Amino acid sequence: MPEAFSPAPCETGIFRQDQTGFVALTKGAKGYGYTFSNGTVGNTQDAGVLLACGKDAVLVNGKERWPKVALAEADTRFESHGIMLAGRLMEAPGAGKDTPLVVYAHGSESSGWIDRARDPYQMVGRGVSVFVYDKRGTGLSEGEYTQNFPRLADDLVAASREAKRLAQGRYGRFGLMGVSQGGWIAPLAQARAKAQFLCIGYGLVADxxxxxxxxxxxxxxxxxxxxxxxxxxxxxxxxxxxxxxxxxxxxxxxxxxxxxxxxxxxxxxxxxxxxxxxxxxxxxxxxxxxxxxxxxKLDIDWSLDPVQVARQVTVPQLWALAEDDRQAPPAVTIERLTALRGQGQAISVYLFPQADHGMRSYAQAPDGTRKPTIITPGFYDLMADWAKGGIHDAYGQAYRK
CATH class of the missing domain: 1.20.58 (Methane Monooxygenase Hydroxylase; Chain G, domain 1)
Structure with missing residues (x-):
C-alpha cells in the first residue's frame, strides 16, 4: 500500500486521478456508492469493491491514490409554498463567470438527493456547477412527499432563485436538468426559472x-x-x-x-x-x-398535457433517451419530439442503445430479467457538454434521432 495513503472512514465527494478520470462517492442505503467517470458503479460494501476510503483520498484497485477534490460547497435552506427546503450549491475549483450552472429536477424516488445522488457529482466533476436539493418530504426538507408536478415545478423555480443567489458572479449559462420524472417537471419550470437550456435524461413527452x-x-x-x-x-x-x-x-x-x-x-x-x-x-x-x-396521497394532477408543456419551451432542449427503457419506453416521446422539432423548436434527441431506465447498461437473463451494470458510456459527457453549450460527434454508442 502506498505510504501516503491512510485508511479512514468514507466521505462524500469527488476524487480525481487526472484531468479527466475521477470517482464520486455518495451515501447509500448501506455503505457508500461510488461512480467512476467512465460509468463504472459499485458500493463500498460489495464483494470485489474497487476502492478503499482514506484520509482525503481513495485507493483505487489497491494501488492508485486519488486525492479528494476541494469542491466549494454551500448549504442553504429556502422557502417554497410555506415550507423550507434544504439545498446545496457545489462548485469545482476555478468556477467563474463562464461556468455553467444547473439545478436538477428529481426522479420519483422518495429519498433526498443531498450527499446521495450520483448525477450532480458527475456534472461537477466535468466542470458544471450544480445546485442540488432534497425535494419536499425527503431528506432534510420539510413538507409531504408528493407527485404533484406543478407543485414540484414551483419548488424547482424556488431552487433556481436560490442557486443563482448563491452563485452570483460565478456562473455563465443557467439551465435545468431533469431525469426520469424530472422530465415532466423541468419543462414546467423552465420559463419561470429563466433557464437558458434544458437537459432531460430518460424522461417522457407522454402523460x-x-x-x-x-x-x-x-x-x-x-x-x-x-x-x-x-x-x-x-x-x-x-x-x-x-x-x-x-x-x-x-x-x-x-x-x-x-x-x-x-x-x-x-x-x-x-x-x-x-x-x-x-x-x-x-x-x-x-x-x-x-x-x-x-x-x-401523491396528489397527482392528471390534467397535465406534456406535449403542450414541451411546446411552450422556447430554449434549446436536449433529450437523452434509453432505447431499451422498460419503465419509460421512448417510442412515443421520440415521435412527439420529432414533430415539435419540425414545428421549429430547438430540440436535440440522442438515443442510447442497450440502455434501460437510469441509463443503465444491463445483462439480460434467459427469462428476461435484467441486472443493471454500468452507466452507459457517453451519457454524462453529453449532459455536461450540453450545459457548456457545445456538443460533439460521439457519445458512447448513442445516435441522434
Whole structure:
C-alpha cells in the first residue's frame, strides 16, 4: 500500500486521478456508492469493491491514490409554498463567470438527493456547477412527499432563485436538468426559472396514463406475447386511465367485466405497469369505496398535457433517451419530439442503445430479467457538454434521432 495513503472512514465527494478520470462517492442505503467517470458503479460494501476510503483520498484497485477534490460547497435552506427546503450549491475549483450552472429536477424516488445522488457529482466533476436539493418530504426538507408536478415545478423555480443567489458572479449559462420524472417537471419550470437550456435524461413527452400503457405493452412483448394479447392489454389500460383520471368514478364496471373475462388468462398476472396491475388485483367495490390510499396521497394532477408543456419551451432542449427503457419506453416521446422539432423548436434527441431506465447498461437473463451494470458510456459527457453549450460527434454508442 502506498505510504501516503491512510485508511479512514468514507466521505462524500469527488476524487480525481487526472484531468479527466475521477470517482464520486455518495451515501447509500448501506455503505457508500461510488461512480467512476467512465460509468463504472459499485458500493463500498460489495464483494470485489474497487476502492478503499482514506484520509482525503481513495485507493483505487489497491494501488492508485486519488486525492479528494476541494469542491466549494454551500448549504442553504429556502422557502417554497410555506415550507423550507434544504439545498446545496457545489462548485469545482476555478468556477467563474463562464461556468455553467444547473439545478436538477428529481426522479420519483422518495429519498433526498443531498450527499446521495450520483448525477450532480458527475456534472461537477466535468466542470458544471450544480445546485442540488432534497425535494419536499425527503431528506432534510420539510413538507409531504408528493407527485404533484406543478407543485414540484414551483419548488424547482424556488431552487433556481436560490442557486443563482448563491452563485452570483460565478456562473455563465443557467439551465435545468431533469431525469426520469424530472422530465415532466423541468419543462414546467423552465420559463419561470429563466433557464437558458434544458437537459432531460430518460424522461417522457407522454402523460402518466400513457406511460402506464406503454409499460404494460412492453411487459407483455418482453414475455413473448403478440398483438392480440397486447390489444386486450390496451383495452384495460384505457379503462384504468379513466378510473384514475375520474377519481374512481368512471370505468369500474368495465374493470370488473375485464377481470371476470380475462382473470384466468396466463398473461393477466404479468401486467404491472405503473398502476394498472394494482387496479387489476382489487375488487371494483373496494376501489369505489376506498380508492388506493398510497396512490391517492401523491396528489397527482392528471390534467397535465406534456406535449403542450414541451411546446411552450422556447430554449434549446436536449433529450437523452434509453432505447431499451422498460419503465419509460421512448417510442412515443421520440415521435412527439420529432414533430415539435419540425414545428421549429430547438430540440436535440440522442438515443442510447442497450440502455434501460437510469441509463443503465444491463445483462439480460434467459427469462428476461435484467441486472443493471454500468452507466452507459457517453451519457454524462453529453449532459455536461450540453450545459457548456457545445456538443460533439460521439457519445458512447448513442445516435441522434
Amino acid at each position: 402518466i396514463t400513457e406511460q402506464d400503457a406503454a409499460q404494460v405493452a412492453r411487459e407483455l412483448q418482453d414475455k413473448g406475447y403478440g398483438g392480440d394479447v397486447i390489444a386486450k392489454a390496451r383495452t384495460v389500460t384505457d379503462i384504468t386511465a379513466r378510473i384514475v383520471k375520474s377519481g374512481y368514478k368512471d370505468g369500474l364496471d368495465d374493470l370488473s367485466a375485464f377481470q371476470q373475462q380475462f382473470g384466468k388468462e396466463p398473461w393477466f398476472a404479468l401486467i404491472k405497469g405503473g398502476y394498472t396491475g394494482v387496479l387489476l388485483g382489487m375488487p371494483a367495490d373496494e376501489l369505489r369505496k376506498n380508492g388506493i390510499p398510497r396512490f391517492d
